[in-house]
Amino acid sequence: MPVTSNVAWDQRLETFKGRDTSGFVTLVAAMASACAACGLALWPKESLSLIVDITEGRDSDIEYLTVETCICHRRCREPGLTLRTVAGAPDELKARGGRLILRPRDSSGTRAVPVLVYTLVPVLTFREHGGELTSALVSVLLSHGFQLTLSTDYAQMLRDVRDVQNSVRCTVTEQGLLCLLVGAEQLSSQQFHPTVAGDAAWLQAATREGKVLLISGDYLGITGGGLNLDAAAALGSLVTGNVPFRA
Numbered sequence: 001m002p003v004t005s006n007v008a009w010d011q012r013l014e015t016f017k018g019r020d021t022s023g024f025v026t027l028v029a030a031m032a033s034a035c036a037a038c039g040l041a042l043w044p045k046e047s048l049s050l051i052v053d054i055t056e057g058r059d060s061d062i063e064y065l066t067v068e069t070c071i072c073h074r075r076c077r078e079p080g081l082t083l084r085t086v087a088g089a090p091d092e093l094k095a096r097g098g099r100l101i102l103r104p105r106d107s108s109g110t111r112a113v114p115v116l117v118y119t120l121v122p123v124l125t126f127r128e129h130g131g132e133l134t135s136a137l138v139s140v141l142l143s144h145g146f147q148l149t150l151s152t153d154y155a156q157m158l159r160d161v162r163d164v165q166n167s168v169r170c171t172v173t174e175q176g177l178l179c180l181l182v183g184a185e186q187l188s189s190q191q192f193h194p195t196v197a198g199d200a201a202w203l204q205a206a207t208r209e210g211k212v213l214l215i216s217g218d219y220l221g222i223t224g225g226g227l228n229l230d231a232a233a234a235l236g237s238l239v240t241g242n243v244p245f246r247a
């Protein structure tokens with residue numbers, strides 16, 4: 001059983017992740033803060049297990065692969081890998097999102113920049129005609145003017161970010177339902193409560209700026225405690241773009 005740092009994993013994972021497997025294991029483990037089996041916090045150097053569930057599907061010439069991971073104490077669960085084959089493309093993807101306000105400072109004072117965070121779980125990749133595995137979410141976003149970013153530094157992200165194509169937009173209803181649209185497709189919706197101070201401040205900032213910064217990609221760590229972009233950046237799946245906002 002291979003062990004990377006303190007994390008044991010199933011050798012068969014190499015078939016899917018190739019030479020990058022140990023790097024992948026380290027990044028996934030770094031995002032976990034609690035054991036998926038017992039729920040207790042993880043401490044440095046504890047023996048851990050990586051559990052991976054992979055679903056393979058095929059739709060004519062396109063092969064799909066979803067990868068779900070979790071980290072447990074080794075005493076709670078041994079490492080493992082399950083592989084499931086389904087007909088057609090996987091349809092059990094769930095959107096996960098969050099929002100925050102960045103407050104960069106420049107010569108004219110402090111600005112409030114509204115940020116939306118969006119990802120899909122499990123991570124969906126696909127390949128055509130036996131080619132390279134490609135992230136479905138990242139390739140859709142890149143085709144609408146988003147860009148890959150290697151930096152998790154918000155100041156640098158704000159300096160480098162570009163406006164996306166006008167096929168992407170963010171709208172909010174009078175009832176506070178915020179929708180993110182890409183082409184004809186609604187990618188996500190989040191309920192805002194305009195009477196709650198934090199939500200009101202976010203909506204005000206978005207109205208004033210006329211755009212929101214979307215941070216997206218695979219392997220985003222979104223928890224109640226904050227946002228961890230390290231794995232996404234290291235795996236080359238962190239994507240950003242300025243999306244027009246219309247109240």
Ligand SMILES: [Zn+2]
Nearest residue numbers: 035038073076
């Ligand atoms: Zn545990």
